[in-house]
Amino acid sequence: MTKFNVLIKSAFIGTVGVVGSLFFLKKYNYKRTNMAVPTFFTHASPYIFARKGGMAVRPEHTQLAFDYANNHKVTGFDIDIRLTQDYHLVAFHDSELDRTTNGSGAVMTHNLAELQHLDAGYYFTDINKHHPYRDHHLAKILSLSEVLTKYPNQLIIVHILDAPDTTNAHRIPKLLFDIIVQHHAQHRVVVMSPFVEHLTAFADYNEEEIAVGASQKEMTEAFIKYILGIGHTFKPKSHFFQLTPQINHTKRLEYNYIQWLLRLNIVPSYSPVNNLDLMQELTKHGVHSIVTDRPDLAQRFNNIK
Template structure:
């Protein structure tokens, strides 16, 4: 046996010992269950209100999704020039309205002048909402209009921007003032934004994992060191695939479920993927086609 082989065996043994030692020293730490997650599962969240069925983030979309029977809405929020929280995904208004420019460069009153249904085309390709009075909504308006629905809030603003620096505190203050702590989940792609929000919320609101937290969870699980994962979030909202890496394995869902971390997938619009995720134990589906998801669940 050569010298290199001896070194390799020693390293392997050392690694195995480290793994075994860490396994013995670590106990899984479950997240405490938030009221947000009480009730039946799986849940259907209308992505931006159900963006294939009505203009995204519009009152028409949310009303239609509510009539279909969704559990809640997955939404995005941005900050206006006069520091109002609006339900809007893009940094610019060009794609979904008849206006142009950044959300942050307009006051709320100015944004309300634009037609939110201007570019929308329905499943038959028709512009059925142009000129029908659909306007950009505030987060406050959404809270008030749908008191019985869950709302999954994604803070879109970059933490390094002026708007981003204000957003976590603005979101928390509105949640607290509106008394909706038990029916919102707050998340962001930016882990820093979630950390900032958590300083205000102090674990009184369910939070979702940022990109780094989700990557940590998957990496530890995949490497066999899942027992070292201490979740900082109540939910992982993830795509079925990140690049070429599949994230929709049943074992990964079961691993997170064992830690009281809820697993929800976005944006799932085809029935085959929905069915597979539900069979694997996913807790929720975020979809542009809530009609399909609800029909599928009703047949389970």
């Protein structure tokens, strides 16, 4: 996930060398480029997404988590995907299996059948340090196709996490596009990645029907131009910016930046937000989407908003 404080730090790296040219650009009049709003964002806001299905309360990326989140009235899920050895896409965060399952090694060195025999609840602990979901029949790795099929009414943010230079990773954008189309999910998925290469390749198939999120590179460019007062020269390529809240000394800057994004029809999202008061504060200032590790907060938020 992209962090707001990373944006701030990144914005100043290399700025000394480019400030002169940027202010030269400011002398000229540019027509501000606004993004068209995809269907994904036309439902009533704010949206509340369960990160990895709700990783604080259930084993991440499992049906246990997605069912729990679904029962708490979330708008959808924020998930990560990895490529398997036999070219399936699975809902999984790490490149290795060891942290969350009783398996080991890289995801990409296993086929889907092998992965789905693993216990994805093996290491999950509750507040009492117990392992309540070990050997649970719903604590299994799911394919992206299964997620889309099991939860047809949920909106889904999909993050491509395999680095472009890893084995067969070049296949992911086309595979992802085909899966979305096969499930008629073009209007309920946002595609994101920290890697520009994946987003560029996905755009070759997409033709702007499916919403896309910004890479770190794009968000850094936007923030640099915003703080230098030349935001009118920024030309968005993506519909969705996902930031991490740093509501402290930068509060005024952050909220003004949110309003600037909204004027460009860029949807601001914050992740993770695990505090009900912060959910209310962010949405009051125009944040469209909240991603939380605790789906129970979504229901409480919806009851009081």
